[in-house]
Amino acid sequence: MEQTTPLYPPAAPRPIRWEALAVFGAAALALTLHTLASVAPPSHWMAILGGRAPDAVQGLVFTQVALPRIAASLLAGGVLGMAGLLFQQALRNPLADPATIGVSSGAYLALAAASLYAPTLLEWSTEAVALTGGVMACALVMAAAHRSQFSTIHVILAGLVVSLFCGAAASALTLLNHENIGSLFVWQTGSLAQNGWQKVWRLLPQCAALAVCTGLLARPLSMLNLADAQAASLGLHVSRMRAAAIALGVGFSAAAVAWVGVIGFIGLMAPHLARLWGARTLAQRIWAAPLLGALLLWSTDQLVQNLGRSADAIPTGSICALLGAPVLLWLLFRQRSGPGRLPTTDTLPLPGRSVLLQRRLRARTVLWLCLLACAASLAAALGIGRDAHGWTGFADTGLATLMNWRLPRVAAAAIAGAMLATAGTLLQRLTGNPLASPEVLGVSSGAALGVVATLLFTSDIGAPGMLAAAGAGSLATLAAVVALNWRTDFSPERVLLAGVALATLFSACAAFLLASGGPRAAALLTWMSGSTYRATSAGILPSLGILALGCASALAARRWLAILPLGAESARALGVDVFRARLYFLVIIAVLTAGATLLVGPLSFVGLLAPHIMRGLGLRQPRAAMAGAVLGGATIMILADWAGRIAVFPWQIPAGLAAMLAGCPAFLWFLWRSK
């Protein structure tokens, strides 16, 4: 913790800018008056408030919908701002907020699961269910980041993975409970629509209690600005204080999720706005952050309501995410000293002990074993299946079934796995960071975003349309990544964090589309979850070609691959044009990732897992590592696809989802091991 970057770049003291607040508030007020005027003409307002509404319905809408919604947005915004401040202060992490550290999605998953399997729990207390989920997610993230002493990037990556895992688990629940699809997404896209004052009155005392606790902790909390040793020497029990602050933050976040659903970015932006506004000490920020959070959510929500007649269908949470993702990017890139040191496990490029094996095997032996495993999984996936009567083997499976239905799926899964594993190997060597994966680069998110955007505006695109949309999406993302990183030599940290922002933006858009419901949303959901369902035998050869091309061009530059993990300075000293080398591999990675995304969707974690396992098995040289990753990635995806086909027959769990449900915990484990 001692070496981490200061929470904020030291700023020259400046006075609090009240006039900025006044302008902001006036804008929100003007929007609000406009909204209210569309409910009832201003001349009626006094009568309505006095209980003498000339029109009963108008009065009802005014007093029971419009006014409580204003109160709700103010209260929820304040709660989120406070939660963000607590997380940022406790973790000394400028990027922490309820969404980025996984608390919101944990609470959401708990609510979704409870609404399916234990509805009585929700009747008893929605907040308690959300709190349980939030606490569990937060505990996971903190456990994974604990050994790194809560470094910024550890916490953010762990939070992203926990969010993705909760999303995947909720998707699996949704796929198997198709009829509840719309309702499961109630909490995912925060909506501030109100039906009276009762919820405001219910939340108010909870928040007041939490706020009082926070106020009592304000003094010791401010000491967390100091280095741990310094704070301890002043008599502060640092870890206990940190835990208390995080617990309060989780309490605030859970209350907000249970009430209005997942609303991202308010908690992230409010403390930063408070800082920009001139609040420097914690004593100032502890009231400024909630205040600005309230203002922010209030004005956003009023903006949403003024968007037009269909505004009811646009959840405020989605808009917040759309507005917030660029802000997250901006925050990332304005940090002068970078987002902290990247986590490094047992130093990457050096040939050394193998983690998974007691005795180091020769690379050739390991590769033969990988090949054997791949062949075995292939045989199992092709041969063993289920039909209406039970289990079937090779003998009682018709050749037509094998060739027409199983082979294309198995091939697609294998090729996609190999592509992602290759991309992952390249990315990890490129960044010198064992936690990098193509999913984190954002290109798979970009490809998926292309498809989602297309589906938003058209009703029915065929396979070629899907292909074009995904290709355009991944290319655009690649261009964005290149543009954003042009001046920093593709510094690994920035590439990774830009990917995080893109992934967040993507999940917001996807959640919005899924909340609109209908069978189309279900089809999109299965594709996004990484289904090999639509694979055809005609598609095998082209994708195999892309894979071969990618591997060949990567191997052609394997000298760079061996040198780049040593770091930019060493590489330059050895005569490598770092910028060009990075760009070269980035293009290969993007092409491979886009190809794989089309086959199995954006959310498998094979690109992370396979290279890691290969390193664990002791494969370090570029050529051996790539060969091993190809075999390992193929094996994992074949097994995931197979498990997905037979586990809940005749239903099918998409291969990407199955791989992810296994991959996320593995990622957290790697994260936990790294220092």
Add this chain to the structure above:
Amino acid sequence: MMVRRRFCLGMAGQLAMMLAGAAHAAPAAGQRVACTDWAAAETLALLGNMPIAVPELQVYRQWLPDPALPAGTVDLGARSEPNLEVLSALAPDLIYISSWQAGMLPIFRRIAPVNVVKLFDARDDPYAAMLELLLRAGRASGRSALARRRLAEFDALLDQLRSKITAAGIHRPVYVAILHENGAQAYVYGRGSWVDTIIGKLGLRNAWTAPSTFYGNSLVGLPALASEKDAAILYLDQGARTQRALRSLRDSTLWRGLPAVANGRAVMIPAFFALGGAPSAARCARLLAAAMTGGGMAGATG
């Protein structure tokens, strides 16, 4: 040994399936048809040509109970991804798929000829499309005469229900809705759904006239259900989901203040499948008529 035993079992199973298929096909005297589209499945069932396989069988039986599918019907798994191995093993003569599955058309074509069911299209008249589906299914299964008879029966049913409602002196506009479980919103059926057409055919007026989405419904805030003060609100009972919504609405001052609720004209009706075919439409008409003539609805000027 194991392999041989499994092989024998498999053969026996396939033989049994062939026999069952033959036995099934004989009385129906029609094709063996698989449906990944529910509207087609229930339309064919109405014509006595029972589909041999539908997706999500359990939910189907719950939502489209009439006419009931026979006990031997095969479950195809999810509607978004019907199990192709199961489907091809059944070797149907014809497959009906939904228009939103058209992207998978080449895949289904490899198993059997395919009919695409398109209830929702640019024409925006799913009611006509739903009746066309009835006639088309009749032609495809060689039962055109029966299909025309069923169509006549459907029209007669609507006429009969309409005269019953008129006789009771009910002209009230009506909202047909599904309560959202956030307790603040509802899906309302409007133009572009056959529910809207049926409301008209019953001699009533749909109180929701604003444009709606592709599937003919809109997600609106509850106050939208107050814009017609004399209207009735009929909301579908979708089991646990509706119970959760009602629980949230119990304390809602807004809900209790809606004119329809305050005057006891908000009625829960059994669920129907609004993307379905003629049987679902008939069920919808019967449910709406029963709710409107059930008392408390008379005495408004529509």
